[in-house]
Amino acid sequence: MTIPPLPAPGSPLEHYVSGKPFDPKSIERLSPAQERVYLASQWRLMWWKFLRHRIAVVSGVFLAVLYASILFCEFLAPYHYQTRNIDRIYAPPQSVHLFHNGRFVGPFVYGQTYTLNMTTLKREYTRDTEAVYPIRFFCRGDSYKFWGLFESDVHLICPAKGGTLFLLGTDRLGRDVLSRIIYGARVSLTIGLLGVTISFFLGLIFGGLAGYYGGVVDLVIQRIIEVLQSLPTIPLWLALAAIMPVTWSPMVVYFAITLILGLIDWTGLARAVRSKLLSLREEDYVLAAQLMGASPVRIISRHLVPGFMSHLIASATLAIPSMILGETALSFLGLGLRPPITSWGVLLTEAQNINIVALYPWLLAPAIPVILVVLAFNFLGDGLRDAADPYK
Amino acid sequence: MLLYIVRRILIMIPTLLLTSALVFTIMELPPGDYFESYMAELQAQGEGVDKAKVEFLRREYGFDKHPVERYVIWLTGMLQGDFGYSFEYQMPVADLVGSRIFLTVLVSFATILLTWIIAFPIGIYSATHQYSWGDYGLTFLGLLGIAVPNFLLALILMYLANVWFGTSIGHLMAPEYIDQPMSWGKFVSILSHMWIPVIVIGLAGTASMIRKIRANLLDELQKQYTVTAKAKGLHPFKALVKYPLRSSLNFFIGGIGGILPEVVSGAEIVAIVLSLETTGPLLIKALQSQDMYLAGSFLMFLALLTVIGVLISDIALAFLDPRIRLQGKSTR
Numbered sequence: 001m002t003i004p005p006l007p008a009p010g011s012p013l014e015h016y017v018s019g020k021p022f023d024p025k026s027i028e029r030l031s032p033a034q035e036r037v038y039l040a041s042q043w044r045l046m047w048w049k050f051l052r053h054r055i056a057v058v059s060g061v062f063l064a065v066l067y068a069s070i071l072f073c074e075f076l077a078p079y080h081y082q083t084r085n086i087d088r089i090y091a092p093p094q095s096v097h098l099f100h101n102g103r104f105v106g107p108f109v110y111g112q113t114y115t116l117n118m119t120t121l122k123r124e125y126t127r128d129t130e131a132v133y134p135i136r137f138f139c140r141g142d143s144y145k146f147w148g149l150f151e152s153d154v155h156l157i158c159p160a161k162g163g164t165l166f167l168l169g170t171d172r173l174g175r176d177v178l179s180r181i182i183y184g185a186r187v188s189l190t191i192g193l194l195g196v197t198i199s200f201f202l203g204l205i206f207g208g209l210a211g212y213y214g215g216v217v218d219l220v221i222q223r224i225i226e227v228l229q230s231l232p233t234i235p236l237w238l239a240l241a242a243i244m245p246v247t248w249s250p251m252v253v254y255f256a257i258t259l260i261l262g263l264i265d266w267t268g269l270a271r272a273v274r275s276k277l278l279s280l281r282e283e284d285y286v287l288a289a290q291l292m293g294a295s296p297v298r299i300i301s302r303h304l305v306p307g308f309m310s311h312l313i314a315s316a317t318l319a320i321p322s323m324i325l326g327e328t329a330l331s332f333l334g335l336g337l338r339p340p341i342t343s344w345g346v347l348l349t350e351a352q353n354i355n356i357v358a359l360y361p362w363l364l365a366p367a368i369p370v371i372l373v374v375l376a377f378n379f380l381g382d383g384l385r386d387a388a389d390p391y392k
Numbered sequence: 393m394l395l396y397i398v399r400r401i402l403i404m405i406p407t408l409l410l411t412s413a414l415v416f417t418i419m420e421l422p423p424g425d426y427f428e429s430y431m432a433e434l435q436a437q438g439e440g441v442d443k444a445k446v447e448f449l450r451r452e453y454g455f456d457k458h459p460v461e462r463y464v465i466w467l468t469g470m471l472q473g474d475f476g477y478s479f480e481y482q483m484p485v486a487d488l489v490g491s492r493i494f495l496t497v498l499v500s501f502a503t504i505l506l507t508w509i510i511a512f513p514i515g516i517y518s519a520t521h522q523y524s525w526g527d528y529g530l531t532f533l534g535l536l537g538i539a540v541p542n543f544l545l546a547l548i549l550m551y552l553a554n555v556w557f558g559t560s561i562g563h564l565m566a567p568e569y570i571d572q573p574m575s576w577g578k579f580v581s582i583l584s585h586m587w588i589p590v591i592v593i594g595l596a597g598t599a600s601m602i603r604k605i606r607a608n609l610l611d612e613l614q615k616q617y618t619v620t621a622k623a624k625g626l627h628p629f630k631a632l633v634k635y636p637l638r639s640s641l642n643f644f645i646g647g648i649g650g651i652l653p654e655v656v657s658g659a660e661i662v663a664i665v666l667s668l669e670t671t672g673p674l675l676i677k678a679l680q681s682q683d684m685y686l687a688g689s690f691l692m693f694l695a696l697l698t699v700i701g702v703l704i705s706d707i708a709l710a711f712l713d714p715r716i717r718l719q720g721k722s723t724r
Contacts, residue, residue: 223403227411230698234660235691238679239418321539328541329661333676348544352665357551367544374539 046310049387056383059376066373070186077179078157078165080142081342085164085174087114091125093169093362100132108134109165133163169362171350180342181366187343189373191258192323196316198262203269204312208300210270211277218274225267234329236264241335250341257336261323272315276308310388318381321374328370344370393710400706404699411695412470416463419684426479426682427455466685470692476685480678485689489671495582496670499659502586503594504651511598515605520632522610530602537599546592546665553588589666593659597651608643612636645709649702652694 007013030038040048051057069076085091094109111131115124141158145151159165168177210221228236240260244253280286281304289299324344330336331345332352339346347366350356356363427446450456457465469476475485514534518527612618613636621631660672667673671690678687 223407223410226407226699226702227414227695230407230411230695230702231415231691232660232694235675235679235687236418238676239421239687242679242682243418243421325541329543332541332543332661333664335680348541351544351547354547354551354554357547364544364548367541370541371536371539375535378535378538 046387050383053383053386055379056386059379059383062376063373063380066185067189069182070189073182073186074144074146074152075154076156077176077182078141078155078159078167079176079179080144081175081180081183082340083142083175083179085170085176087174088112088164088166088170089172089174090123090360091164091166091170091174092360094164094166096135096167105132106134108132108160109163109167111163131163133160133165135165136160168365169360171363177347177362177365180347181344181369184342184344184347184366185369187254187337187341188324188327188345188370191254191261191327191343192320192377194255194258195261195265195323196320198259199266199269199319200312200316202262202266203273204305206266207270207273208277208305211274212281212296212300212304214278221270221274225270228264228267233264233326237261237326237330238333238335240264241330250338254337254341257327257330261326265319265323268319269312269315273308273312276311277304280304280307311385314381314385314388317377317384320381321377324370324374324377396710397707400703404703407699408696411699412467412692413463415688415691415695416459416466419682419688420459426684430479466688470689475689475693478678478683478686480681480683480686485686488674488686489690489693492669492671492674495668496659496672498582499586499589499593499668499670500652502590503597503659506590506594507598507601510594511601511605515602516609516632516637518602518606519609519613527606531606534599534602537595540595542592542596543661543665545595546588546662549588549592550666589659589662589668592662592666604643604647605640608640609636612640639713642709642713645712646705648705648708649698649700652697652701 037045074080091112091114094112096107096109098104098107100108111128111133112125113128115126116122117124136158137156139155139158140153141155143151143153157165166176166178168181170176171180206221206224210218237260240263241257244256248256277300286299286303289303294302327336327343328345328348331343332349334349337343337346344366348364348370351360351363351366427450431446455462466476473486475489477483478485478488481488514530518530521527615636618631618636621635622628659668659670660676662668663670663672664676675687675690677683678690
């Protein structure tokens with residue numbers, strides 16, 4: 001083998017140049033599907049990853065339906081939540097049937113006959129299998145003020161004329177439990193959302209300040225967080241709820257309670273924001289922004305927050321259920337919302353003692369939506385958290 | 393190390409001062425004071441109210457002084473071991489709380505133990521069998537434990553216990569032992585009544601503990617040293633318990649400080665439903681009736697326990713995990 005002679009010094013080197021047009025992907029071809037993934041934006045990737053988490057998607061849809069329903073609860077509920085049926089106190093649930101004596105009549109309920117047992121003084125309801133009350137749909141029933149604006153009396157379902165329709169029984173004033181649950185969703189579902197919004201902003205502001213500035217600011221905010229976390233939450237809620245004057249209108253109490261829930265909940269989020277900021281602010285792109293003279297507000301809001309926004313949303317979602325449960329706990333102790341405002345917590349105060357569990361177990365029904373919503377938020381939060389880091 | 397401990401203890405002082413100020417402010421915020429609600433109650437019962445007597449009481453307890461002055465008196469009193477006087481029970485706070493603290497500690501410890509005993513095996517199983525049906529089922533059960541409001545669970549369990557076992561409803565002991573001195577019979581009675589509160593209070597904590605163990609262990613199991621250990625043929629038990637589990641326990645040690653307020657605050661409502669003789673109902677009642685020294689001193693006591701707990705878990709972390717640095721500044 002002979003080594004070719006080196007070219008003379010100064011003369012151009014000979015080398016091979018392909019005449020084909022340049023194609024950087026010639027070695028490794030991307031399929032259209034792969035290309036779609038590689039070119040997708042971060043939010044799109046998160047969306048795809050979220051869709052893979054089936055239970056989270058189902059929970060999300062379930063919650064969306066529930067939140068949509070609170071817009072139309074007057075229409076969906078068969079009765080108005082304050083309609084009293086004095087002759088139907090503590091009536092047990094009526095179940096829906098389709099066939100009467102082997103004949104199809106569509107959804108209907110049997111009537112109830114009510115007798116007062118004079119020896120035990122117990123109200124006894126027996127099913128009257130002769131009285132058939134077909135359920136009416138898109139019908140006229142109790143009148144209500146839709147969104148407090150205009151008068152209407154159209155309902156999705158109503159009892160037959162002269163009959164009753166208590167699918168989940170009635171309470172001590174003969175009010176339909178199902179209707180009250182539907183109305184109660186309005187308060188119970190929004191209280192968590194508003195509370196989390198408040199704690200979200202507080203956590204973002206305080207955590208942002210502590211994480212970005214560090215030093216004394218960090219030290220003070222850390223101490224405040226430590227103090228708030230060293231006190232058990234329920235006494236704190238109680239103490240704050242006790243401040244509210246009795247004279248406040250229920251609406252003001254409602255907002256005050258969301259504020260209380262938010263004021264105590266922000267510490268966890270603030271910690272998360274702080275630790276994220278502490279690691280992110282060392283990145284080169286932050287230094288670059290600082291050198292270009294960007295203000296701290298701009299650096300935090302434009303460059304740092306988007307980096308962990310998805311994580312924040314996931315943890316905020318996981319914080320909502322604790323607020324919903326917090327409201328039930330406060331109401332249970334008689335320090336939360338008060339009638340005439342109806343929430344699931346207020347409804348559960350009716351089921352406070354063991355006699356109720358033994359005699360009128362249907363009054364525990366408001367617990368079912370509470371449990372379902374809390375579960376759904378947990379699954380949704382899990383899915384969001386998994387999706388928050390789509391590159392993993 | 394010593395320097396670190398000293399610094400941590402010094403940091404506790406401003407934290408506790410801040411807490412005391414916050415607690416006092418919260419106690420002060422509701423309009424009126426205990427005597428006003430006391431007067432209103434007497435009037436509601438149709439009894440005559442001696443204004444002079446109320447004024448005298450107010451002066452006696454220092455309620456005519458400026459709040460800041462009272463705060464200083466309260467604080468210095470606590471430093472000397474004087475926790476104030478409960479108006480409602482006409483007893484020094486220390487005696488009142490002291491008589492109930494034993495049962496609270498007993499219930500809390502049993503709860504914490506139960507939480508760990510249940511949560512660890514389940515958490516480890518879920519992590520090692522990720523996405524299996526067992527994992528899904530146990531995760532769902534755990535979430536259910538979080539989702540059910542615990543006062544409701546207490547009610548239902550109480551009802552079932554009464555129907556099935558005929559256990560007397562509520563309380564921590566059979567009725568004949570209440571207000572009796574401690575004896576063997578009383579102790580046995582307490583143990584046989586304790587399972588309902590322990591299960592109810594521990595459920596939510598167990599559920600969140602399972603999730604944390606699962607998440608932390610999963611992180612470790614994906615690391616390369618675990619893969620290497622398995623590839624080398626290390627005994628599966630060692631490759632799970634000795635290395636990954638041990639290093640995933642940081643969260644657990646770090647969380648010890650926070651357990652106490654969690655257990656106590658979860659226990660209050662349950663304790664009210666079950667009418668337990670623990671400190672929870674006492675605190676709630678004190679807050680409701682503005683019995684401010686009882687509520688305030690008790691909250692401070694809880695805060696102190698928490699701060700000490702956090703201190704202990706920080707020191708334990710620094711001891712147990714050589715990766716944790718004491719120099720405060722993170723690596724830049």
